[in-house]
Amino acid sequence: MNIGIIGGGAIGLLLSGYLAEEHDITVYVRRAEQKVLIDLHGIRVTNKFERQHVQCKLIDQIKDQDCVFVCVKQFQLLEILPYVSSLSNKVSLIFLQNGMSHIEKITNLSQPMSIGITEHGAEKINDYTVKHTGVGVIKLASYNGISNRELQQLLSVFEQHDFPMVYRDNWSILLKEKLVLNAVINPLTALFQVKNSQVIQNEYIKILAKKLCEEACFVLSLNEVKQWSEVQRVAKATGENTSSMFKDIKEGRPTEIEAISGYLLKQCSNSKIPYTAFVYHSIKALEKKKGILHR
């Protein structure tokens, strides 16, 4: 199948590397420098592929594919939407973003759309190399213009034993459950500069984590007990990982705090979710301290 992948970040590179085993991949990036390097080296997934051949184009060269994965961060989505909307109505789009607020941005697109989340740990080493730090799955649900049956058929094409994609029947719950994980683990690891395991191993961070989990569940109408046990499971399973937000702060890049805690705060007053408000302002404070500007 011809697959387009928009975004040359950790998830975009990881997806490209694995899917290139069985498909024709075109990676769309923004920077000419990254295009040159991928043309030269292919894509490298450490411990897995020394070199995977893919096509690489600049985003303004985008053209129809059977299917296009959108792997840019939530705050970069507005930039690439004009290119996505130029595609034919037959191109199946799959959006892999954190948070919830990308939904309102894509809702008017006319292509068949699916929404997904990734549970992989992935760390971008350089413009063509990604380290697969935690093997997980990608979970997908149909959003608009694609039936559950059609999505399941599409997924059967992606069936790869070493890179599972699984079907879920409710995109909203999928995003909400991921949002809880992100709202707890990401800001705390970035604020205290610790690996994921410390969210449950440092008893004081754990107190804050439980509060953040309760607040997110309150906003999203999810079951607290179930989600808290899920937070603990994931913090343990990905214990040695450095969260994306901690990495973003360390490396002076903008974080996804607006799409995560910021989204929750937009749903209700700060005083109802004070712990979420605290970490939101904390991460903004760290961005400011580091001189990080959002594009």
Added chain:
Amino acid sequence: MNIGIIGGGAIGLLLSGYLAEEHDITVYVRRAEQKVLIDLHGIRVTNKFERQHVQCKLIDQIKDQDCVFVCVKQFQLLEILPYVSSLSNKVSLIFLQNGMSHIEKITNLSQPMSIGITEHGAEKINDYTVKHTGVGVIKLASYNGISNRELQQLLSVFEQHDFPMVYRDNWSILLKEKLVLNAVINPLTALFQVKNSQVIQNEYIKILAKKLCEEACFVLSLNEVKQWSEVQRVAKATGENTSSMFKDIKEGRPTEIEAISGYLLKQCSNSKIPYTAFVYHSIKALEKKKGILHR
């Protein structure tokens, strides 16, 4: 006058250095190593005194003086109280601690007692050297067994143009107003690892600072508007200072978080002062991360 000073930390050394200009000072310390160094070098206040001669004794050698300043941290107070209580009832005691909870520990002492706070910035460089990083005043109020008039007389003895001590008529308000400053500036500077000025210059830290100030004023029944303007004034005036809590965390020492935010939390439920609860657990988390143990 014969003055005893208990504690060889930043404030103890600073006070000893200045008061030694006009008085006979005996500094009481816990560690023999520090005693040896002070015997050898005297006390050095950078930019002010190269060498001030004082007597230095171990705390178990304590004997009557005209007046004794107690300059240990709040969490070290219980250790030195047996020595203090062995002094004659004529020895005037002056307690310089942060927080409020030392009051209940000293309430049964039979000596005349005054309570004070210091607004100096002071950084201990080594066991006999202190850097005077911010010139302020010491404010004192009578607590028990000493009349306002007697305290004012005592203060007139300390009159030094370069090290002012001023009289206040209400020890409780004195401690409360200092507690607000400490509850805002200390945990935030330690959490974000910034100098005092950032509490008002980083707009996101400032949002948290205002919330912490409001919560502290709520617990202590102080005027929010007045205290918030005071927090901003002090953060600006001591802008280049590293707060004591930030220093404690950096250098792996126990902080005074229990005496500050911990005290406020004991006064009311966590849910009424969630920002205070957040910084309390945060500082405990940082202590835990750094492997800091309280003695």
